[in-house]
Structure formats: structure tokens, C-alpha cells
Amino acid sequence: MLYLSTRGHAERKHFCDILLEGLAPDGGLYLPEHYPRFDDARLTQLRELHAREGYAALAHALLSEYIDDIPSDDLLAICRKTYTREVFGTDAIVPLKALEPGLYLEALSNGPTLAFKDMAMQLLGNLFEYELGRRQAELNILGATSGDTGSAAEYAMRGKRGIRVFMLSPHGRMSPFQQAQMFSLQDPNIHNIAVEGVFDDCQDIVKAVSNDHAFKARYKIGTVNSINWARLLAQVVYYFAGYFQATRENTERVSFTVPSGNFGNVCAGHVARQMGLPIEQLVVATNENDVLDEFFRTGVYQVRDSANTWETSSPSMDISKASNFERFVFDLLGRNGDELRGLFGEQLGRTGRFDLSGDARFADAAARYGFVSGKSTHANRLDTIRAVHGQFGVTIDTHTADGVKVAREQAKPGVPMIVLETALPIKFAATITEALGHEPDRPAQFNGIEDLPKRVVVLPADAEAVKQLIEAECR
Numbered sequence: 155m156l157y158l159s160t161r162g163h164a165e166r167k168h169f170c171d172i173l174l175e176g177l178a179p180d181g182g183l184y185l186p187e188h189y190p191r192f193d194d195a196r197l198t199q200l201r202e203l204h205a206r207e208g209y210a211a212l213a214h215a216l217l218s219e220y221i222d223d224i225p226s227d228d229l230l231a232i233c234r235k236t237y238t239r240e241v242f243g244t245d246a247i248v249p250l251k252a253l254e255p256g257l258y259l260e261a262l263s264n265g266p267t268l269a270f271k272d273m274a275m276q277l278l279g280n281l282f283e284y285e286l287g288r289r290q291a292e293l294n295i296l297g298a299t300s301g302d303t304g305s306a307a308e309y310a311m312r313g314k315r316g317i318r319v320f321m322l323s324p325h326g327r328m329s330p331f332q333q334a335q336m337f338s339l340q341d342p343n344i345h346n347i348a349v350e351g352v353f354d355d356c357q358d359i360v361k362a363v364s365n366d367h368a369f370k371a372r373y374k375i376g377t378v379n380s381i382n383w384a385r386l387l388a389q390v391v392y393y394f395a396g397y398f399q400a401t402r403e404n405t406e407r408v409s410f411t412v413p414s415g416n417f418g419n420v421c422a423g424h425v426a427r428q429m430g431l432p433i434e435q436l437v438v439a440t441n442e443n444d445v446l447d448e449f450f451r452t453g454v455y456q457v458r459d460s461a462n463t464w465e466t467s468s469p470s471m472d473i474s475k476a477s478n479f480e481r482f483v484f485d486l487l488g489r490n491g492d493e494l495r496g497l498f499g500e501q502l503g504r505t506g507r508f509d510l511s512g513d514a515r516f517a518d519a520a521a522r523y524g525f526v527s528g529k530s531t532h533a534n535r536l537d538t539i540r541a542v543h544g545q546f547g548v549t550i551d552t553h554t555a556d557g558v559k560v561a562r563e564q565a566k567p568g569v570p571m572i573v574l575e576t577a578l579p580i581k582f583a584a585t586i587t588e589a590l591g592h593e594p595d596r597p598a599q600f601n602g603i604e605d606l607p608k609r610v611v612v613l614p615a616d617a618e619a620v621k622q623l624i625e626a627e628c629r
């Protein structure tokens with residue numbers, strides 16, 4: 155399988171080359187040349203494989219369709235090492251919980267940092283270590299985080315050979331639990347940098363360092379952001395695992411609701427659907443930052459500026475633009491790289507928006523691709539957390555609450571609805587307490603985490619200071 159860029163002007167490459175690369179050189183995102191299409195017999199084989207040998211074997215079968223430059227035995231070993239009960243808490247890895255007949259939560263947040271990003275990041279860590287080992291190469295991952303991504307990356311890369319992580323976060327602005335998760339890591343290859351500024355300052359520093367091409371090449375700077383195809387591919391697997399748990403026959407269809415920000419998670423659902431998984435609807439749930447809901451309702455994609463990007467109680471969905479969205483639009487418009495370059499490279503840069511409302515291909519989006527959407531507010535989240543707790547005795551986090559709220563509006567009679575649970579409530583304890591009047595349960599391994607010694611360096615919001623620290627660590 156070769157990979158091409160959504161903007162049509164990059165050389166086609168194999169998986170391991172794009173694994174370490176991130177954005178394509180023409181500014182586009184990598185996608186496979188085509189999606190393998192499974193028929194009924196193949197779906198049955200996969201269903202049986204999953205039932206017999208579990209999640210890691212299913213992951214290996216699906217990844218093998220897209221990865222032809224890692225020997226199959228090695229890839230199987232990587233999948234087996236990644237998806238274990240020790241790391242994800244259960245043998246099912248992504249167990250389905252029925253709330254009521256036809257309404258399920260798929261638990262994706264039982265990994266080390268209690269958010270669904272572990273599902274992909276843990277695999278990425280093992281793929282990186284494997285490929286860097288083969289190439290005798292090193293990688294310095296530089297990232298900015300306001301919460302979930304940074305900790306998922308650190309827990310995935312800790313102790314890995316050939317990899318160092320430099321993670322910038324806004325000094326004093328993450329929740330105590332999130333700070334404790336990251337800063338308590340004592341692994342010598344993990345570097346927490348608290349920047350005296352806000353999240354945007356952290357992102358600006360990452361951009362400034364990456365734009366220093368000589369520095370970037372010399373110190374092998376890379377990223378782990380959500381546009382990495384390997385992360386998306388890892389997420390395709392749990393759509394299959396969710397479907398197989400909710401159904402007995404491949405004639406049954408299910409819908410998924412996905413709490414969405416950068417469109418990475420639900421884009422994996424789109425890929426699964428294109429591969430022939432019988433998905434009825436893909437429901438995109440946003441919070442007040444409703445860029446995506448606006449698009450699916452109206453056909454207008456309008457990027458927000460920072461004054462119009464709200465800080466909400468489902469903060470991992472607080473985005474101004476959806477960095478993976480270009481992948482879906484590429485498919486929607488018939489995979490025309492020149493057209494995509496016009497929309498995302500030129501028009502979006504100049505005007506911050508584009509409008510497909512009059513385009514027949516947009517009018518088809520729901521029918522052909524199953525996409526519908528909805529949004530939720532802080533008040534909706536509180537109501538939903540209370541209602542789910544009252545009716546079913548289950549405490550859900552704020553992002554999952556956005557999903558459940560929209561799922562209930564969009565569910566079709568007779569079609570099971572699976573809501574992806576993207577985080578555990580303890581990560582967002584303040585809002586849970588606001589809704590329920592008490593703190594959510596804390597998994598035992600996190601007791602007292604706030605009191606552990608912290609490993610963090612505080613730096614001014616200055617790219618040069620960050621570069622000096624990287625230089626010193628690489629000596």
C-alpha cells in the first residue's frame with residue numbers, strides 16, 4: 155500500500171516513511187491510495203478472529219492491510235505488546251457497556267492516561283521504537299499540550315530507546331490531576347517544560363522551532379500530533395471491535411457517536427465505513443466549539459479565531475479548526491488534490507472559510523458517508539451527566555456527555571447506537587462535582603498522585619530557551 159497527499163503534490167510512500175514524517179511536504183495529509191473493501195465472508199473471518207484471539211489479533215489483521223513494509227510476525231508482536239490487559243485493564247481492551255437496550259458506551263479510556271488517545275499513542279510508541287531501531291536513528295518529539303495529548307504521548311514514549319520527548323505546557327494552567335500525571339514521570343527520556351504563558355505560546359514555540367529547518371534536521375525534531383496516519387489507523391480497529399461486540403450477524407447495522415475536536419477519531423470511523431463495516435450513521439458531536447457541526451448542517455466550513463474559541467468543560471474538544479477534516483473532504487470531493495489545494499491551501503488561508511452548500515457532493519454527504527452532527531453546551535453536559543448517573547448508575551466524563559446528548563437526538567429506531575467513551579470522569583472532576591455534588595471515583599493506581607515528586611523545568615515563553623534545553627539534552 156502506498157500513501158498519497160491530499161494536496162496531490164507529494165511523492166507516494168510506504169507506511170514507515172510517513173510514520174516518521176507527519177505533514178506531507180506539499181502541506182497535505184497522507185492517506186492510503188485506496189481503502190481495502192471487505193465483503194461479508196471477510197467480515198465473518200475478522201469477527202471470528204476477534205472472538206477467538208482478541209483485540210491484538212484483530213488489530214494485526216486490519217493494520218496488515220495498510221502496512222507492507224514491516225514483516226507480518228513483527229507487526230503481530232508489536233500489536234500483542236501494545237494491547238494487553240496490563241496496559242488497558244481488561245482482556246476485551248475496549249469493552250462495550252449497555253446503558254439500555256440499543257444504547258452502548260464503548261470504553262476507550264482505560265489506558266494509562268484515562269483518555270482514548272492512549273489507544274493510538276501506545277501503538278505509535280511501539281512502532282516508533284521498532285522503526286527507529288531498524289534505522290539506527292533517533293527522534294526528539296517536541297509537542298505542546300493543554301492536557302490529554304501530552305500525557306498520552308509521554309506514557310507511550312517513556313523508556314523507549316531512541317526517543318526523547320520535550321512537552322511544553324502552560325505553567326500552572328493544567329488541572330492538578332493532569333499536572334501530576336505528566337510531572338510525576340521520572341523517566342530520563344521524558345522532559346516536561348512548563349512555559350510561562352498560555353497554550354498558544356506553547357504552540358507558537360513548537361512552530362518556531364519546527365520552522366528553523368537547520369535546527370529541526372540537526373536535532374531530528376518530530377511530532378506526534380493527531381494528523382499522523384498511524385494514529386488514525388490504530389483507531390480504526392476499535393470501530394470493528396465495537397461492531398462485533400454489538401452484533402451477531404454482518405447484516406446488522408450500528409451507528410457510532412463520536413465526541414469530536416480535531417476530527418481524528420471520527421475520521422477513523424469514516425475509514426472503517428469505507429472498508430465495508432456496516433455503519434449506518436457517524437454522528438459528530440461537538441461542544442460550543444461547533445466548527446464541525448456547522449459544516450455538517452450547512453456546508454460552510456468556517457475556522458474560528460482565538461477570540462471565538464471558547465474554553466469549555468470538555469476542553470479536549472476546544473478547537474478553532476479541525477486538523478484532520480481535510481482527509482474527509484478529500485474523499486467527499488472525489489479525491490482531487492488540486493481542488494483540495496485550492497480549498498485548504500489557498501481559500502482557507504486567505505478567507506478562513508469555504509462553502510460547499512451549493513455543491514451536489516455535499517448534499518450527498520449524509521446519504522453516502524453517513525455523517526450527521528449535533529452540539530452540546532455546558533448546561534447540556536451537566537444534565538446528561540446527571541441523567542446517565544440517575545438512570546443507569548454510571549458516571550460519564552464531560553466529553554462522553556457531549557456524545558450521549560447528541561446520540562439521543564440522532565439515534566434511529568432499531569439501529570443500535572454506540573457512543574465512544576473518550577475519557578474517564580476523574581480527569582474532569584470539577585465539572586462532575588458540579589453536576590453530581592460529589593467527586594467521581596478515582597482508579598486505585600492514581601491515589602495520591604498529586605503528592606509524588608515532580609520533574610518539570612519552568613522556562614520563559616521563548617523558543618531560544620527551549621532550543622538550548624534540547625541541545626543540552628542531546629549532547
Ligand SMILES: *Cc1c(COP(=O)(O)O)cnc(C)c1O
Nearest residue numbers: 414415416417418419470576577
Ligand atoms: C482528543 C479528545 C477528543 C477529540 O478527539 P478528536 O480526534 O480530536 O476529534 C475528545 N475527547 C477527549 C477526551 C479527547 O482527549
